[in-house]
Amino acid sequence: MAIFSPDFLHMNSESIIFGSPIDTGGIAFGFFEIDDDPEAIIEECKCDGQKFMALLSALSVSVGPEAIQNLYRHHLSNEVLDVLKVFFSSAVIDLICRNRANPHSLLFEFSLDASYALAEDHIHKLFVPNTLDPRRIFPQLHLAAPHKIVSFNPKYGIEHAVSH
């Protein structure tokens, strides 16, 4: 798992195939209790790159730091909800609100085509289990910026490492 700089998306916005505020894979695989056709609601959740970037910009401008931290933990706040309402249909908003306790309901995702470019500057941190040798898997990053590679005990999981 890696934490990227916002520049990564700004530089590659043309490569975004779709973005979504909900884990669309989770909808497809039955992590949500929904009455409608899953494929139909997935299409409602998806937006193009331009709209997805506009959503991120609106969140960065309109939402306070506490609400952003909650968003990282998949907790919905009213500030975030107000922004989402501008961009998505009532069916999507309803799905998010009915599944507040489900972390998949507020899990922003995006898909890129092969034209994206990744530079060392785009990576803030890369989390690697301490049983995996980063010199073998990420030799370039290890040479250029070893301080960006954070080793963690996999027994406690990645979320433990990220939150510390």
Place this chain on the structure above:
Amino acid sequence: MPLAISREFYIVGAFEGPHIHYFPTHLQPIIAERTPLGFRRWSYAIKNPYEICPCIPVGLPRPLVGLFPVRSFLLFDTPIPLNTRSQLVALGPNEFIISSSRLSIILWLTRSVLARFRDSQYRKRAWTTIWNSIS
């Protein structure tokens, strides 16, 4: 967690497939509740000192084979009852230790090192995993 009291939880698989060989290593278990309608996956938190705390159910009960259609996850043939201190250690792509006893994990890891005594990288990762299991 009051929601999780009196429920029957199992470790039904691991969240990471063996795409990269870095065994032995701990993997994150997939936790599911057994219900009359099938298995229902739960999200959970891991506390320090080590303890698995189921938090909320995710989705509806399903047959075990349909619980995770994603191929990158591993599902075990036989679900293992969850002890909140259970650790899941993969010795290889198809070889796992699930135990709440740190001594038992250390003994199994030591045995696996003896069986692969020529593999210095495995030996090194085994010591790291022993340290991880008691940390």
